Amino acid sequence: MSTKRDYYEILGISKSASGDEIKKAYRKVAMQFHPDRNPGDKSAEEKFKEAAEAYEILSDADKRTQYDRYGHAGVGNGNRGYGGGHMNMDDIFSQFGDIFGDDIFGSFFGGSGGRRGGGQRSRGVRGSNLRVKLKLNFEEIAKGVAKSIKVKKYVSCTTCSGSGAKDKSSIQTCQTCGGSGQVRKVTSTFLGQMQTVTTCPSCNGEGTTITAKCGTCKGEGRAYGEETVTIDIPAGVQEGMQLNVGGRGNAGERGGMPGDLIVLIEEEQHKELQRDGLNVAYDLHISFPDAVFGIQVEVPTIDGKAKIKIPAGTQSGKIFRLKGKGFPAVNSYEKGDQLIHVNVWTPQILSNEEKGIIEKLQESNNFKPNPDKNERSFFDKVKEIFS
Structure with missing residues (x-):
């Protein structure tokens, strides 16, 4: 079972929250625990990362559906981006800026943009x-x-470590946007001056330009x-x-x-077992004498073999249950059972002597079907086969 906190709990929202509510909640939590507001506080940094992970899952419709159905098991395997080292703090800051705009960083964090490394985006x-x-x-x-x-x-290109540049000196701050990745334009309208922010056309929002490309990956x-x-x-x-x-x-x-x-x-299909949700089904075929006298048999399970006792007088269609021998549920402690369906095998070829024995047994009331059950007798089935 996962020890991670519930994503809805991290953002303080209900499971029916809309996309706008999720975004608003993420902004609130991320602003509260932002490292620039909590310098040196490792606990706040972890909560900042938690909020980013929760938003990354809940803001994506497909990932949210998987999470709602299977929990953390459906969206990660101990290798998730934030906790598993595949997404660093710069990536999270970049994501934060993409969602809410860089203006909030200038207002709250002294224009740093929430990024490290001289204000360049490099994303x-x-x-x-x-x-x-x-x-x-x-x-x-x-x-x-x-x-x-x-x-x-x-x-990632091993020659340039993924930068696309021939060397470090080939990476320059974009002269058009000054490294912000955005350009602002002020226009005058009849309503007054209006400011628009667009992606920088020179660097495509990256904040840097490459003067000499890596020879291996061509930039x-x-x-x-x-x-x-x-x-x-x-x-x-x-x-x-x-x-x-x-x-x-x-x-x-x-x-x-x-x-x-x-x-x-x-x-993969099992050669003997069938899956039915959390349960496992197995068809057990026994002979008529075994059904009459009872027998102990060995049946296959997911874990190997198991012995079960078939009591005397067992009817065809009887179901026996092996508790807890099914599949576990992904997101709970529930576990299924193995269901064993008994099928009494009717012989298709009989000798004259065997036919005679069965005809004699047919005269006994013990070998006639129960009138309360809509079943044909064993003898009726045999006569049908050999008629």
Whole structure:
């Protein structure tokens, strides 16, 4: 079970909150715990990161749906962007500015823009998300598993460390916007002067320009390659469920944030068991004499073999339950059962001697069907086969 706090609780909102309410709540919490307002306070910094993570999930309709259904297991696997080292404080500050505008930083934090490193944005272009399919067997689903998979994708250029520049001296503050990534224009209208803020056309909002491009990546800051990603799959996932691994998608251009890796779960069919929600179903076939006299049999389960006792006189269609032998729920302590459906096998080929024995047994009332049940007798079925 995850030890992370509930995202709605972090932002102080209800589960029915609208997009505008989520944004307003995030702004309030982030402003309260911003590091510039709480210098040296590690607790405030962690709450600032928590709020950013909560907003990143709840502001995205798909991620929010996964979170509401499966909790933290549906949107992260211990590798999430903020806590897992794939998104640093500069990325969060950049996100904060993108959402609410840089003006609030100038008003509240002395024009620093909430960013480190001389006020330059240096954020590049965010990488795209990737989708992969991951097939799991019943045992892996029941217990949870860590899977390492090779993903072909854009990775950060090792030559320029993702900057896209030949060297550090090739990265210059944009002369058009002065490193802010935005340009302001004041126009006069009949209502008075109006100020508009637009993305800088010279640097496309990055705040920097490159005078000499990296020879390896040609200025993109990334190259197509392969990365091995380890994914922690929680126990109890289901066919069609999506897990979101933050920061493990395509690398961004020129140092931009990486996209996410979205993992689609597929279930391998078990050769003997079938899944029914949290429960596991198994069809057990026994002979007519075993149904009459009773028998102890061994049945397959997710964890191996289990012995069960079939009492004398068991009817075809009887269901036995093995408590707790099913799948666990992803977001609770609930666990399913294994259901064993008994099927009494009717022989299709009989010798003359066997036919004679059965015909004699048919005369006994003990071998006639219960009149309260709409069932045909075993003998009627045999006669139908050999008629």
